Amino acid sequence: MIQTAGPRDSQTRRRHGLRIGSATGVWASLALYGVAEAAERYDIKLEGAPEELRERLLALSDLAREERAFPTSAAVRRAGRNDALAIANALKASGYYKATARLNLVTAEGEEKINATIVAEPGPRYEIAEHVVVFLDDGPEDRPRSASELGVDTTPAPNGEALAAVQRALVQGFWNAGYPQARAVGRKVELIGGSARARAIYEIESGPRASFGQLELQGTRRTDEDYLRKLATWRDGEQFDQGKLIAFQNRLIATNIFSSVDVAPGAPDDDGEAPVVATVEERKPRTFGVGVSFSTVEGVGGRLFLEYRNVFGAGETARFDVAASEIEQEATVTFNKPFPVLPGSAYASTSFTNSTTEAFDARTFSIGAGVSKFWFERRLETRGGISLETSRIEAEGVNQRTYFVSFPLLAVWDTEDDPLALSKGARASVSLTPYFGSSVFTQAELAARTRRNFGNEEKFTVAGRVRVGSIFGAGLDDIPLDRRFYSGGGSSVRGYDFQAVGPLLRDTIPIGGRSVVEAALETRYKVTSSIQAAAFIDAGTVSSQSTPDIAGDYLVGAGVGARYLSAIGPLRVDFALPLERRSSDRAWQLYISLGQPF
Secondary structure, X not given: OOEEEEEXXXXXXXXXXXXXXXXXXXXXXXXXXXXXXXXXXXXXXXXXOOHHHHXXXXXXXXXXXXXXXXXXHHHHHHHHHHHHHHHHHHHHHOOOOOOEEEEEXXXXXXXXXXXXXXXXXXXXXXXXXEEEEEEOOOOOOOOOOOOOOOOOOOOOOXXXXXXXXXXXXXHHHHHHOOOOOOEEEEEEEEEEOOOOEXXXXXXXXXXXXXXXXXXXXXXXXXXXHHHHHXXXXXXXXXXXXXXHHXXXXXXXXXXXXXXXXXXXXXXXXXXXEEEEXXXXXXXXXXXXXXXXXXXXXXXXXEEEEEEEEOOOOOOOEEEEEEEEOOOEEEEEEEEEEEEOOOOEEEEXXXXXXXXXXXXXXXXXXXXXXXXXXXXXOOOEEEEEEEXXXXXXXXXXXXXXXXEEEXXXXXXXXXXXXXXXXXXXXXXEEEEEEEEEEOOOEEEEEEEEEEEEEEOHHHOEEEEEEEXXXXXXXXXXXXXXXXXXEOEOOXXXXXXXXXXXXXXXXXXXXXOOEOEEEEEEEEEEXXXXXXEEEEEEEEEEEEEOOOOOOOOOOOEEEEEEEEEEEEOOEEEEEEEEEEOOOOOOOOOOEEEEEEOOOO
């Protein structure tokens, strides 16, 4: 098909197009006219190519890509010959090692147009029957000499990309087998006569075998080098293994001390020991952050934190958090001492909270400490500790003083990305906390959230959240008001007042319960690169029974929202309605905050 434009300066400018022909060929009919002089008109046809490769091969052709004009027949001929060579090489790279391609040019009789035909003769597709390692340097006689000795899979398809992957895996295998200077020099394929079989030959320089030498640290300023040396994943004199080098680099990154980390082996010395050179750049020791929020119930809120990293030079962190809204104010100080070799940490914290809610007024002071450990490449974290707390609670004119010692246990599986701008991954947690003191009971909770992206450029997101909790070992009256479960508000069931989902005293005062169930579903669509539209539905129920009432009477809220995807995270605005509105419920709720809800 030829598309034409209107006349300009007494000339006609034509664009070139592509038309698909029969199964034996693909034609591109092109007409190119320059402003100053006419270009050659031509058709391009590809014959003989395997059907499954036809589209890829045409993409290599200058003539078929329609990207530029060719002013003369000689220019068309040169481009066609280059196209034929590129197509032949591509066929060889796909396993057709005897492939050829040639160009035929014919000028149609009575027409000022060139018919260009590239004739491909792929021949048989060869099977790679042998994978041979050839060394181009001197080395130990007992060095690995085959892919199987290095644990490399050689079953991929016989194309250039797959063979290149095999070659990279061979070099990686040598690195892991004690040859830090191994490198690939070349690769070729030889045909095995009389059959459609071939052997792949990988030319390798293994270099000398080496063991781990001294660790050399570059770029440290405030960090204790003895602490970093304890992170090493090898012992001096142990055979070199690239995998251990990568594990060491990951440990350095996990300290959160450095803005850049590079770990590389040096050249082996006369004793066969290769030093390890770690080059790092330390982050600034302090981070300061703020956040704001607003809702029609909780009013204006804000959060401020200040974090000091690498306090004593061994990765310690001290963090100060202050959060305030009209119904709750909290200050927390946390100190964390990492043990990357474990990997894990020890932590201690103290906090003061002042709450002024419809359910109760409370002032609580707590102090605690514990240890944590990471598993499965830090995706799973387990925690255990001890906490001492005291509260002064006032409700309905009655004052109560409580004292507790608790033993919180926690397990968290986390594959989420940016914690502020959540877009991928999932998080699930299970907690169990026995309390002893003013009363004796145990609180258990399961929470999970996830999201998944769909569609072109992953513009459509579906996110979900569930929470199930139970308190057992004591009746509701023996559980202090500030230890009970509540639901409702911008972080749980939108559309309802804070803590208002569940039983109410005199239709206005939340009582709380011994169990809670919450679920939420939200869809998000990226309207532009920085604007996201959202629709959501939340549901929750609170019960005086310790067994969560999964099939109970839920209060449901629904609404719509918008997200402005700023450089510091999404600015969220949500408008929600209570679908099970009671006489004490507001007609609607508005929430503004920084970050996705889940």
